[in-house]
Amino acid sequence: MQNFIGVLNWQFVLYVGMGAVLGLLVGALPGLSAITGVALVVSISYTWGTNQALAMIMGVYVLACFSGSITAILMNIPGAPAAVATALDGYPLAKKGEAKKAILTSVIYSTIGSVFGILALVFVARPMSQIALHFSPMDYFLLSVFGLATVGSIASKDYLKGLLCSVIGVLFSCVGIDPIMGIPRFTFGIQQLIVGIPTIPALIGLFGLSEILEQLTLDTTKAKVLRIEKQKVNLQEILGKWRIGLKGSIIGTLIGILPGAGAPVASLLSYGNAKKSTKNPSVPFGEGAIEGIVASESANNAVIGGALIPMLALGIPGDSVTTIILSVFYIHGLIPGPLLFTETPQLFSIIIAAGLIGCVFLLLLGYTTAPLLAKVVQVPKKILFPIILVLCCVGAYANNSSLYEVFVMIIFGVIGYYMKRNNYSPAAMVLGMVLGPLMDNNFRRAASLAIGSENPFANLFLHPITIILLVMTVLSLLSNNKTLQQKAKHLFSRRKG
Amino acid sequence: MKKNQSIIESYLLIAFGLAVIVGSLRLDSFGELVLSPGLFPLLLGTLIVLIASLMLSRNIKLKAQEATSDEESHEAARHRWREVVLFVVVSLVYVLIMKYFHFLIATILYIFTTMWLLNERRWWSLITFPIAVSLIIYLCFDKGLNVYLP
Numbered sequence: 286m287q288n289f290i291g292v293l294n295w296q297f298v299l300y301v302g303m304g305a306v307l308g309l310l311v312g313a314l315p316g317l318s319a320i321t322g323v324a325l326v327v328s329i330s331y332t333w334g335t336n337q338a339l340a341m342i343m344g345v346y347v348l349a350c351f352s353g354s355i356t357a358i359l360m361n362i363p364g365a366p367a368a369v370a371t372a373l374d375g376y377p378l379a380k381k382g383e384a385k386k387a388i389l390t391s392v393i394y395s396t397i398g399s400v401f402g403i404l405a406l407v408f409v410a411r412p413m414s415q416i417a418l419h420f421s422p423m424d425y426f427l428l429s430v431f432g433l434a435t436v437g438s439i440a441s442k443d444y445l446k447g448l449l450c451s452v453i454g455v456l457f458s459c460v461g462i463d464p465i466m467g468i469p470r471f472t473f474g475i476q477q478l479i480v481g482i483p484t485i486p487a488l489i490g491l492f493g494l495s496e497i498l499e500q501l502t503l504d505t506t507k508a509k510v511l512r513i514e515k516q517k518v519n520l521q522e523i524l525g526k527w528r529i530g531l532k533g534s535i536i537g538t539l540i541g542i543l544p545g546a547g548a549p550v551a552s553l554l555s556y557g558n559a560k561k562s563t564k565n566p567s568v569p570f571g572e573g574a575i576e577g578i579v580a581s582e583s584a585n586n587a588v589i590g591g592a593l594i595p596m597l598a599l600g601i602p603g604d605s606v607t608t609i610i611l612s613v614f615y616i617h618g619l620i621p622g623p624l625l626f627t628e629t630p631q632l633f634s635i636i637i638a639a640g641l642i643g644c645v646f647l648l649l650l651g652y653t654t655a656p657l658l659a660k661v662v663q664v665p666k667k668i669l670f671p672i673i674l675v676l677c678c679v680g681a682y683a684n685n686s687s688l689y690e691v692f693v694m695i696i697f698g699v700i701g702y703y704m705k706r707n708n709y710s711p712a713a714m715v716l717g718m719v720l721g722p723l724m725d726n727n728f729r730r731a732a733s734l735a736i737g738s739e740n741p742f743a744n745l746f747l748h749p750i751t752i753i754l755l756v757m758t759v760l761s762l763l764s765n766n767k768t769l770q771q772k773a774k775h776l777f778s779r780r781k782g
Numbered sequence: 783m784k785k786n787q788s789i790i791e792s793y794l795l796i797a798f799g800l801a802v803i804v805g806s807l808r809l810d811s812f813g814e815l816v817l818s819p820g821l822f823p824l825l826l827g828t829l830i831v832l833i834a835s836l837m838l839s840r841n842i843k844l845k846a847q848e849a850t851s852d853e854e855s856h857e858a859a860r861h862r863w864r865e866v867v868l869f870v871v872v873s874l875v876y877v878l879i880m881k882y883f884h885f886l887i888a889t890i891l892y893i894f895t896t897m898w899l900l901n902e903r904r905w906w907s908l909i910t911f912p913i914a915v916s917l918i919i920y921l922c923f924d925k926g927l928n929v930y931l932p
Contacts, residue, residue, distance in 0.1 A: 329929065445840070449795065449833045456802060456826045463819035468810060470819050494873075498866050501900075667900035668907075671893040672915055674873065679919060683929040691877045699870055707791070725822045733817060 293638060300337045301639050304344020305646035311345070312352030313364040313658045314669070319349035320492045320712075321673075323609045327616075328485055328680030335617045335632065340639045342613065346606055347643030350548055350586050351395040351651060352658065354578075358387045359659045367548030367585040370556035374570065374577030381573055385652075386518045390578045392651035393523055394530045396644050398583035401534035402541060402590020403640040406597070409542075410633070413598035414623040416750070423731035423745050427754040429720040432601040433713065434761040435543065447710045454717020455724060457482050464722070465729060477689050484612050484718055486681035486694040491711040492605075493677045494698025497670050499705055522567075526579045529559050533583030540584070541591020547604035548585035555584030589640065597621050597633065600723065605712040612719050788841040795834035802827030868899060885924075885931040889916040 304326065311322035322345040330338035353364030358375035371391060378387040420428070433451035460471045461481030472478040533555040540551035559570075559580035566574040592604040600621040602608040614621055619629060626633060681694035701711045735741035746755065806827055809820035876892040893912035902908060923929040 329923070332929070445833055445837050449830065449837070452826055452829045452833065456823060456830070459823050459826070465817060466810075466819045468819045470809060470823065471805060498869060501865055501869060667897050667902040668911065670900060671896040671912075672919075674869075674896060675889055675893060675915070675919055678873065678876065679923055679929070679931070682931070683923065686930050688877055688881055688932070691880075692874070695870060695873050695877070699866075702866060707787075728822055728825075729817060732821070 297340050298642055300340035301344040301642040302646055304341035305348045305643055308345035308348030309352045312349030313356050318365045319346055320605045321496055322349050323606050324489050324492045325676055325680050327609055327613055328489055328683055336635050338613055339635050343639035344643045346589055347399055348647055350589055351647055354391040354582055355655045355658050367552050370552045370581035371578055374574045378573035385516050388652055388655050389518055390523050390575045391582045394579045394583040395586040396647050397530050398534045398537055398586035399589055399644045402538050402587035405538045406590040406593050407637055410594050410598045411626050414626055417599055418623045422727040424750050424754055426724055426727040426731055429724045431758045434758055443708045446708055447713045450710045450713040451717040454714035455721040458718045458721025483690050483693055486690040487697045488715050489677050489680050490694040490697030491701035495701025495705055497673055498702040526576055529576050529579045530583040533580045534587040537584035537587025538591035541588035542594050548588045551588045552581040552585040555580040608716045608719060792834050792838035792841055796831055799827050799830030799834055880932050886916050886920050
């Protein structure tokens with residue numbers, strides 16, 4: 286609690302506020318998302334203190350997860366994939382002249398979802414991190430493998446491609462001086478590669494530039510924006526849907542904890558669950574039922590706290606945004622896990638405080654800025670894209686005041702564009718790049734410890750945690766094997782028959 | 783067309799994996815395999831070959847099953863890539879000229895060119911917008927955030 290109060294000052298609130306405004310913008314702009322916003326903040330906050338960087342990033346994260354719903358409701362264009370389910374009922378409700386009700390519902394339940402997720406983070410992260418105290422080097426290695434295997438399955442439509450991206454990401458992290466033997470690996474005599482491939486420019490390229498390149502060729506004809514009519518909204522009716530909101534928050538938090546899943550999966554699952562379980566919705570789902578907005582918005586914002594749990598407790602990010610936040614930790618010399626809670630407990634408080642202040646900004650700005658945001662997202666791409674392109678270049682340059690890093694960003698932008706066009710996963714690649722050094726070190730440490738022991742096999746694998754992690758990894762890999770899935774379905778259908 | 787591309791892609795990935803394996807084996811191990819800097823990349827290279835081979839066999843099967851494809855036309859794909867290559871080249875030139883000119887000049891030219899490529903033809907917009915945006919970004923980063931710009 287002392288740490289929590291200690292971080293609160295007007296500067297801290299200001300940084301969260303700046304992040305919140307940026308989050309509102311990137312979340313609402315179709316094509317851009319929390320990932321783009323956080324990637325840009327990481328690039329400019331490289332020289333800042335950790336507190337300020339994390340404050341702004343949390344502001345972006347909380348608001349960007351929400352603001353996609355504004356365009357979903359007013360224009361039927363979800364600002365982010367997580368708002369797709371919101372559009373299903375939000376837009377029909379707005380078309381009936383009840384846009385104010387739809388947006389207020391979204392604001393209230395996004396806030397409830399965010400607060401729920403953050404509270405779950407407070408209570409779950411620390412106990413979970415205690416498990417990590419008993420981890421051997423092999424366990425850390427397997428935990429990273431499990432994270433990559435799961436991300437590969439969810440972040441890409443094609444599992445094999447997702448998995449391949451993770452492996453190539455890990456390989457990219459091997460470029461540069463080997464930390465154990467001090468020998469350069471895969472540098473091909475290029476001086477700049479000795480320090481490795483810079484992660485921040487790579488991720489700006491993979492998420493920022495590639496997104497712009499992707500959007501360049503898309504047709505973005507102006508959509509009609511519905512007006513927010515002045516109407517009296519029955520708050521009791523909105524708040525009366527708390528049960529659906531609570532269920533959505535629980536689903537969102539749990540999905541957030543799963544490495545690689547994220548807000549889009551959570552909101553669709555929660556929407557589907559609400560549709561099945563709500564017997565008497567205000568109007569049928571798909572025709573403007575506020576129950577649909579409640580389910581979708583509470584779940585997609587609860588993902589924030591959920592996704593931060595494995596990242597802070599174990600160093601395994603829950604989604605693409607937390608992958609980038611993890612890179613911020615490494616940049617600032619911090620290692621997530623049990624030591625984070627004992628050695629730098631204030632950092633945990635910073636994240637919680639920034640998240641909760643972000644929720645206050647969500648309540649304050651969510652409704653009031655909705656009409657303005659709807660206009661901003663109509664700014665033509667010929668004006669908007671050049672600005673974002675320059676910001677990507679400046680962001681990559683600011684990382685180390687090096688033009689070489691801007692080249693790296695552009696190269697990864699093209700790679701990211703190709704990957705997106707062909708169902709490869711940039712998120713899996715970045716996660717591989719971030720977890721790579723941890724995997725390399727722990728793998729070799731585990732191998733050398735095993736070689737020195739009497740029974741190498743037992744030393745490597747015969748520990749309870751190792752066996753659990755091995756089983757989890759194998760299950761994750763097998764559950765994504767289509768042939769096995771078909772056989773299992775066939776078996777179950779025969780039993781039913 | 784798309785299926786052929788996937789098969790070629792798989793072959794290239796297998797070649798890439800094999801190159802990683804060869805590169806890893808060439809790294810000096812000082813006689814200690816477990817401490818060798820090439821051990822982990824060797825494992826990764828093997829995994830790349832394995833996964834790419836699985837992709838290849840799947841793509842060959844899919845090609846045999848599907849003779850036709852509903853993917854975008856060859857012409858549309860070429861047009862898309864042409865635009866992307868154009869923007870990438872302009873961005874690379876921007877980085878190069880930033881080295882020799884001031885950030886402000888390079889950025890004004892860059893925004894002007896990208897706006898032109900995105901079919902902006904209003905002269906007042908092409909003049910005022912690049913200057914205003916470049917100045918704002920310069921002041922924000924160079925003066926506000928203490929990021930030294932070239």
